[in-house]
Amino acid sequence: MPPGNRVHEPVDGRTANATLIRFDRVSVSVRGKPILTDLSFTLGAGEKAVLRGRSGSGKSTVLKTLLGLYPLAGGRILFDDEPLDPSAVRIIRRRAAYIGQEPILGAETVREALMLPFQFETHRENKPSERRLIDALARLHLSPDILEQECRRVSGGEKQRIAIARALLLGKNLYLLDEVTSALDAESKRTVLDVFGDPGFTVLSVAHDPDWDTRCDVVLELDGGRLIRTRRDGNA
Amino acid sequence: METLDIALPQMTVLYGVVLLPWLLLGLIGLGLSGAIATGILRMSLQLALVGVYLKTLFTLNNPWLNGLWVLVMLVVADWSILKRAGLKRRYFFAATFAAVTASVLFSTAYLLFLVIRPPLYYDARYLVPLAGMILGNCLQGNVIGLERFYTALKKNENEYQTYLLLGATRWEAVRPYFREAVKAAINPTLASMATLGLVSLPGMMTGQILGGSEPWLAVKYQIAIMLCIFASTTLASILNLALSLNIAFDEFDVLKSDIAEDG
Known part of the structure; x- marks a missing residue:
């Protein structure tokens, strides 16, 4: 049985999670160049997975393909057992937060950046209160004073934590993280890893961080766009 | 005279x-x-x-021949807009043609039927030069609008995708670039209206004065043509950009990579 089709085993007394994401022999080409080839893996709801591999091995492409940003050249992706069609992609985008190495805040001030998604129709009814804003920032060890700061004046690490705070405000429960801890100091990194350790969050990440690896249920190693090794729950 | x-x-x-x-x-x-x-x-x-x-x-002075000539002008303008905006004609031709035709015909018809009211509404002496002037200015605005919009989107693709991932619809995600592009498209017309007569005498007015018209008549025609140019440029830019949104993106709201004309 290929690694991607393994049945989830209960681990440490936890019950097996329903499969949320299934990549089934997925191939992706960008401008005619193959980036992913025959990639298969599954991820259950609440599981944390890390993609590892050299630069250019296709790790970030996995995240972006799931968000519908790259068309499939072959294979299929199932999300909640539904194929990745435009309506499924919209559902994924509603549920997922993609946080990259240099998140785009898209506003002048931090407050405007946090409120940005709430001007869109889909979130307009759920505008957060000042209390919720402050709580979300506090969860990421950010002071309320940062709300009035200009986005261009905050550091890279703060930008990442602001982007995470924004995702928390949106109630996202699927996190696609691309080198999210790379710009963080040790304490901020611990804070961020604790946030993503929430059992309610499903995380698919690209990281080169041993601390994060130990918290992940699944480690997927890519080389040249192919999956060369899968370790699930500590088993090779 | x-x-x-x-x-x-x-x-x-x-x-x-x-x-x-x-x-x-x-x-x-x-x-x-x-x-x-x-x-x-x-x-x-x-x-x-x-x-x-x-x-x-x-x-x-045949209505069909005059109409045919306006049609030829519209097709050539459409071709020219897409060439200068660097977009593929086989994708955008119909959308640009529809937007420019609707806007130019609206303004020209408004001017001819409600304002000038010549005895023959299809009179070549009025229809051809007026439609030509409106179309010429509309062309400039549409080139600027399309070019600005797709250059900005390409340059800020990550930002656009961030908006999508924050829950924006395609329209909500492109809105900042859309607004800027429409502003850029109508800016030359606005600037020209603000300085007309002070910095330079407009071409049509000069032509009419040289042709023997009274200055007041020339002024009235110039005002009429400027308002119609503004209306058609604004309408065509907005309509053209809006229609192009259905062509330039795939079903997942991702900007297609092959919309630009090669070279």
Whole structure:
């Protein structure tokens, strides 16, 4: 049985999670160049997975393909057992937060950046209160004073934590993280890893961080766009 | 009042006016001699042809022929807009044609039916130059609008995708670039309206005055044409950009990579 089709085993007394994401022999080409080839893996709801591999091995492409940003050249992706069609992609985008190495805040001030998604129709009814804003920032060890700061004046690490705070405000429960801890100091990194350790969050990440690896249920190693090794729950 | 004719010998003398600048450009080594000669020759031939067909159109004054000529102008304008905006004609031709045609016909019809009201609404003397002037300005606005919009989107693709991932619809995600593009498209017309008469005398007004019209009549026509240019440029830019949104993106709201004309 290929690694991607393994049945989830209960681990440490936890019950097996329903499969949320299934990549089934997925191939992706960008401008005619193959980036992913025959990639298969599954991820259950609440599981944390890390993609590892050299630069250019296709790790970030996995995240972006799931968000519908790259068309499939072959294979299929199932999300909640539904194929990745435009309506499924919209559902994924509603549920997922993609946080990259240099998140785009898209506003002048931090407050405007946090409120940005709430001007869109889909979130307009759920505008957060000042209390919720402050709580979300506090969860990421950010002071309320940062709300009035200009986005261009905050550091890279703060930008990442602001982007995470924004995702928390949106109630996202699927996190696609691309080198999210790379710009963080040790304490901020611990804070961020604790946030993503929430059992309610499903995380698919690209990281080169041993601390994060130990918290992940699944480690997927890519080389040249192919999956060369899968370790699930500590088993090779 | 008759306009003085420029006889053929004087027309030949006319070309002498460019000799001095041509020589100076050569002296400073700009290397544009060939381009200038081609430009002058092309302009002269094109305008000579315009003279021939306008004379024919005015003589026949047939509604179908006049209509056909407006259609030809619209097709050429459509072609030119997409070429200059660097977008593939096979994708955007229909959308640009629909947007520009609807806007130009609306403004021209408004002007002819409700304002000028010539005895023959299809009279070539009114229809052809008015539609031509409105279309010419509309063309500029649409080139700027499309070019700005798709350049900004390409440059800020990550930002656009961030908006999508924060829950924006395609329309909500493109709105900042859409607004900027429409602003850029109508800015030249707005600027021109603000300075008209102060910085320069507009071409149509000058033409009418030279043609023997009273200055007040020329002013009224100039105001009419400027308002119609503003209306058609604004409508066409917005409509064109809006229609192009259905073409330039895939079903997942991702900007297609092959919309730009190669080269």
